[in-house]
Amino acid sequence: MNSIEYFKEHFDQLQLIDKQSGLESIRQRSFIELAEKGIPTVRNEEWKYTRISSLFNKEYDFPVDAVEVSENDLKAIRLPGHEEANELFFINGNFSPVYSNIRSADLITMPLEVAAKNEYSEIVKKHLGHSSHYLKDGINALNTAFVHGGVFIHVQKGKAPEHPVYIYNITDARSVNILAQPRSLVHISKNAQVQIVETYTTLGTSASFTNQVMEIIVEQDAMVEYYKIQNDASHASQVSTTHIRQVGKSFTHTVTISLNGDIVRNNLNVIMEADHCEAHLYGLYFQSGKTHVDNHTVVDNKSPHCLSNQLYKGILNDDATGVFNGKIFVRQVAQKTNAYQSNKNILLSEGATVNAKPQLEIFADDVKCSHGCTVGKLDEEGLFYLRSRGVSEKMARALLVQAFAVDVLEHIKPTAIRHYVDQIISQRLEFPIPLDEDLI
Amino acid sequence: MLSIKNLHANVEGNEILNGINLEIKAGEIHAIMGPNGSGKSTLAAVLAGREDYDVTEGSVEFLGKDLLELSPEKRAGEGLFLAFQYPVEIPGLSTTNFIKTAVNEVRKYRGQDALDAVSFLKLMKEKMAMMEIDKTLISRPLNEGFSGGEKKRNEVFQMAMLEPKLAILDETDSGLDIDAIRIVANGVNKLRNKDNAVLVVTHYQRLLDYIVPDFVHVLYNGRIVRSGPKELALELEEKGYDFIKNEIPIVETV
Numbered sequence: 001m002n003s004i005e006y007f008k009e010h011f012d013q014l015q016l017i018d019k020q021s022g023l024e025s026i027r028q029r030s031f032i033e034l035a036e037k038g039i040p041t042v043r044n045e046e047w048k049y050t051r052i053s054s055l056f057n058k059e060y061d062f063p064v065d066a067v068e069v070s071e072n073d074l075k076a077i078r079l080p081g082h083e084e085a086n087e088l089f090f091i092n093g094n095f096s097p098v099y100s101n102i103r104s105a106d107l108i109t110m111p112l113e114v115a116a117k118n119e120y121s122e123i124v125k126k127h128l129g130h131s132s133h134y135l136k137d138g139i140n141a142l143n144t145a146f147v148h149g150g151v152f153i154h155v156q157k158g159k160a161p162e163h164p165v166y167i168y169n170i171t172d173a174r175s176v177n178i179l180a181q182p183r184s185l186v187h188i189s190k191n192a193q194v195q196i197v198e199t200y201t202t203l204g205t206s207a208s209f210t211n212q213v214m215e216i217i218v219e220q221d222a223m224v225e226y227y228k229i230q231n232d233a234s235h236a237s238q239v240s241t242t243h244i245r246q247v248g249k250s251f252t253h254t255v256t257i258s259l260n261g262d263i264v265r266n267n268l269n270v271i272m273e274a275d276h277c278e279a280h281l282y283g284l285y286f287q288s289g290k291t292h293v294d295n296h297t298v299v300d301n302k303s304p305h306c307l308s309n310q311l312y313k314g315i316l317n318d319d320a321t322g323v324f325n326g327k328i329f330v331r332q333v334a335q336k337t338n339a340y341q342s343n344k345n346i347l348l349s350e351g352a353t354v355n356a357k358p359q360l361e362i363f364a365d366d367v368k369c370s371h372g373c374t375v376g377k378l379d380e381e382g383l384f385y386l387r388s389r390g391v392s393e394k395m396a397r398a399l400l401v402q403a404f405a406v407d408v409l410e411h412i413k414p415t416a417i418r419h420y421v422d423q424i425i426s427q428r429l430e431f432p433i434p435l436d437e438d439l440i
Numbered sequence: 441m442l443s444i445k446n447l448h449a450n451v452e453g454n455e456i457l458n459g460i461n462l463e464i465k466a467g468e469i470h471a472i473m474g475p476n477g478s479g480k481s482t483l484a485a486v487l488a489g490r491e492d493y494d495v496t497e498g499s500v501e502f503l504g505k506d507l508l509e510l511s512p513e514k515r516a517g518e519g520l521f522l523a524f525q526y527p528v529e530i531p532g533l534s535t536t537n538f539i540k541t542a543v544n545e546v547r548k549y550r551g552q553d554a555l556d557a558v559s560f561l562k563l564m565k566e567k568m569a570m571m572e573i574d575k576t577l578i579s580r581p582l583n584e585g586f587s588g589g590e591k592k593r594n595e596v597f598q599m600a601m602l603e604p605k606l607a608i609l610d611e612t613d614s615g616l617d618i619d620a621i622r623i624v625a626n627g628v629n630k631l632r633n634k635d636n637a638v639l640v641v642t643h644y645q646r647l648l649d650y651i652v653p654d655f656v657h658v659l660y661n662g663r664i665v666r667s668g669p670k671e672l673a674l675e676l677e678e679k680g681y682d683f684i685k686n687e688i689p690i691v692e693t694v
């Protein structure tokens with residue numbers, strides 16, 4: 001299906017179905033870009049280690065409507081804390097208002113098509129598709145060429161919904177191969193706050209490929225926490241883009257946890273467009289089997305006095321492969337930038353590999369930037385120390401892996417979600433003591 | 441309790457232990473002294489089961505078992521404890537969680553039920569009082585950023601929690617001021633009974649004022665070149681190790 005004709009057929013259908021939302025022209029532009037650029041291959045420097053093109057060797061359905069899933073399906077998918085959370089569901093890439101539960105009046109959600117025409121149309125016009133300035137490839141264009149069934153999320157000025165927003169991306173691949181393309185535009189107004197938790201679940205064993213784009217606009221004095229929890233089926237792949245514009249002095253905190261999936265590529269962009277912005281980017285990938293996780297981050301300092309801190313940690317077992325590529329741009333005007341980046345990896349097996357590349361482009365002279373990257377094994381000294389106290393080798397390894405992950409996991413602020421992730425990791429390590437247990 | 445016969449050990453092809461013989465009986469305290477680099481820590485590590493050392497000759501029996509056959513964790517289960525000369529820092533691992541894991545692993549090995557949270561806390565409080573350990577210390581990640589003295593105190597605290605049959609203290613006194621030495625020695629003495637034993641590895645006589653040994657051995661170039669009563673430690677203190685070096689021709693290991 002890696003041919004433009006195939007996309008074109010679906011694209012023409014969509015343009016016929018959705019002629020009134022006002023999104024036709026951005027789709028049109030993006031389709032032209034897709035046709036020009038095609039799906040990136042490993043010859044593209046940005047995709048050197050992540051062979052996404054092979055995923056297009058099969059045919060997928062391009063659903064334009066949310067299908068139905070059963071209550072039982074949902075039960076298995078829901079995250080802990082859902083009883084109180086605001087829940088949004090995407091099914092096969094389409095926002096599904098029927099399943100969604102918005103419990104907080106401070107939170108406004110609506111189909112993107114609606115927002116494109118009502119009082120939010122200015123915001124949509126201004127920000128939708130901004131990620132294409134940073135991700136100049138066919139895969140980003142593919143999502144936008146099919147922008148439809150997306151969601152607009154708006155947190156009102158000065159408001160802070162008490163409970164997090166859980167976004168579930170469900171791919172129902174029980175009967176056919178699915179290409180799901182969720183799309184969201186999130187607008188955090190001045191002085192507002194929100195916590196977003198996003199997760200991905202594939203049902204069934206047919207091919208599942210999610211190509212997601214979320215664009216987040218953070219206004220002055222706003223605060224956003226964004227948690228991406230990826231623990232999808234081993235045959236499910238995804239390209240997941242989170243593009244954050246800090247347009248006023250604001251604070252963002254993101255944690256990307258990748259625990260399973262066939263090929264997982266994350267693009268996380270943080271654009272510092274105002275003075276004194278602050279951004280914290282944490283990531284943990286813990287993979288086994290033949291899985292592949294690629295984290296590409298961009299922090300673009302376009303204004304002075306901004307602070308960013310990145311800590312990505314990887315644990316790779318079996319034949320898993322990891323990629324970390326962290327770009328920091330400091331524009332000429334962005335004096336007094338503080339930008340830090342650290343990527344640390346542990347390889348648990350001979351077959352596991354990681355490719356790490358920091359990329360700093362600094363055009364201002366009065367800045368503090370640092371980056372560092374390590375790849376190693378579990379500390380033998382530590383292992384012997386623990387074993388000498390009676391801890392079995394397996395348990396000692398588990399303790400060391402957990403200990404390594406802690407300084408990322410502790411940044412997952414919603415307790416229910418932190419425990420959920422801890423539990424997955426403990427189970428994988430076959431380790432009986434949850435990390436968080438506080439004894440004294 | 442412990443019987444070491446003609447123990448030889450290599451690291452990366454260099455022979456470091458050169459035929460050690462040592463018998464320790466229940467209820468005894470032995471001290472091993474010797475200049476830097478003589479092989480004291482190597483002996484301790486070989487006994488604890490460190491894998492980078494190859495035992496090329498000799499045997500070690502511990503409570504009737506062939507110690508060298510056992511993994512480090514089984515040795516601990518059997519009742520051996522090594523207080524490290526350089527305890528390892530493990531950022532991210534809570535000291536308390538680790539100790540709880542260790543205690544329960546050892547209990548499992550000994551066929552005892554795991555301690556529940558309440559009994560564990562009780563045990564911990566008791567041993568913290570015994571070792572005069574502050575709560576803040578063990579609420580921190582394992583040894584991370586601990587001062588030299590704090591690390592040593594934490595080692596002895598872990599020893600108290602695990603109640604070993606044979607405790608090997610590898611230079612536990614170094615890095616401790618005199619008050620801390622007294623506390624550590626007190627703790628060790630409180631744990632003593634007729635069924636357990638202590639092997640104190642030290643450089644200096646001063647710890648032995650508080651933990652009074654039944655026997656003192658001098659290790660030099662990977663061999664025990666002298667054994668004697670506690671007065672031997674005083675003699676070493678007075679004359680330095682040079683007198684040993686002068687008396688004993690250096691055994692070439694080539």
Ligand SMILES: Nc1ncnc2c1ncn2[C@@H]1O[C@H](COP(=O)(O)OP(=O)(O)O)[C@@H](O)[C@H]1O
Nearest residue numbers: 451452456475476477478479480481482483492
């Ligand atoms: N892992 C190792 N690799 C190489 N040499 C070692 C290693 N461990 C110890 N040695 C050497 O073995 C000798 C004895 O060391 P050690 O047992 O630490 O002595 P002590 O504790 O008596 O000061 C020293 O010469 C030391 O350099």
Ligand SMILES: [Mg+2]
Nearest residue numbers: 480481525611
């Ligand atoms: Mg030593």
